Amino acid sequence: MGCEDIPSSNEKNLPHYAEGPIVKGFGRGSSELGFPTANFDEDIIVRLPNQLVGGVYWGFAQVESSPVYGMVMSIGWNPFYKNKKRAMETHILHEFDSDLYGKHLRVVIVDFLRPECNFPDVEALKNAIAEDIKKSKIEMRREEFKNFAFDSFFKSSIKAVD
Numbered sequence: 001m002g003c004e005d006i007p008s009s010n011e012k013n014l015p016h017y018a019e020g021p022i023v024k025g026f027g028r029g030s031s032e033l034g035f036p037t038a039n040f041d042e043d044i045i046v047r048l049p050n051q052l053v054g055g056v057y058w059g060f061a062q063v064e065s066s067p068v069y070g071m072v073m074s075i076g077w078n079p080f081y082k083n084k085k086r087a088m089e090t091h092i093l094h095e096f097d098s099d100l101y102g103k104h105l106r107v108v109i110v111d112f113l114r115p116e117c118n119f120p121d122v123e124a125l126k127n128a129i130a131e132d133i134k135k136s137k138i139e140m141r142r143e144e145f146k147n148f149a150f151d152s153f154f155k156s157s158i159k160a161v162d
Helices: 008-013 122-140 143-150
Strands: 016-023 039-041 055-061 069-076 089-092 102-114
Touching: 008 102, 008 122, 016 122, 055 089, 055 143, 069 102, 069 122, 102 122
Parallel strands: none
Antiparallel strands: 016 039, 016 102, 039 089, 055 069, 055 102, 069 089
């Protein structure tokens, strides 16, 4: 499994705040992997600091004025799929009743989980994503990170759910 090296300057750019409409992605998050994602448009992606290179991050997300939920985000080119364009794919740790296309997404990217890696097969990728989610849930419960879920960046004061 080949993983990218992450520059030490990566963490200096965190937390990172982003918001915008949810657009259709590659269509494989929920169908092929079982982890649906809310994707940002390219104009949001190009505004990312260059130091936030390919990797998996965790933080908090809000759709419209919903409660704030934990999230895991893949930023980069997803070497397993050999993407030609950089993507920001947000897996919100909540099951929504309908699709989210066109709705407004706010995220606070709090910390880095792991570099972007290539996997030998889909099962290995799915296992890595499940592990990312498990690790992110542990991190977001840590005292020093809890306040990000209540950041004034999020619309309304609805209590965060993990």
